[in-house]
Amino acid sequence: MEARVRLSDCEISGVDSFGLRRADQPGRTGLFRPRQSLIEAETEQIVSEEQIEVETEQIKAETEQIGAETEQIKAETEQIGAETEQIRAETEQIGVLALARNSS
Known part of the structure; x- marks a missing residue:
């Protein structure tokens, strides 16, 4: 089986006095x-x-989304904390009223 390749269709790695050779395997012609x-x-x-560029942009977008969700969670956590404090204050008030009622 004979294969023919036009020289114009090839890139020559290097040429020396022995003819064509491969740059990564000197001496082979x-x-x-x-x-x-x-x-x-x-x-x-x-x-x-x-x-890689597309995936990098996708990761950046996902990171920004995670950041926004994190900020939302922080805000909700602060709201829950404020509601918890309000419940504590109301519970203390109920306790004070109960003590006042029992002592009268």
């Missing part, structure tokens, strides 16, 4: 990577970087 696979690899990297 006749090895080159098709330009299409390089484009695909770069496209995948760009898509990955874009996906």
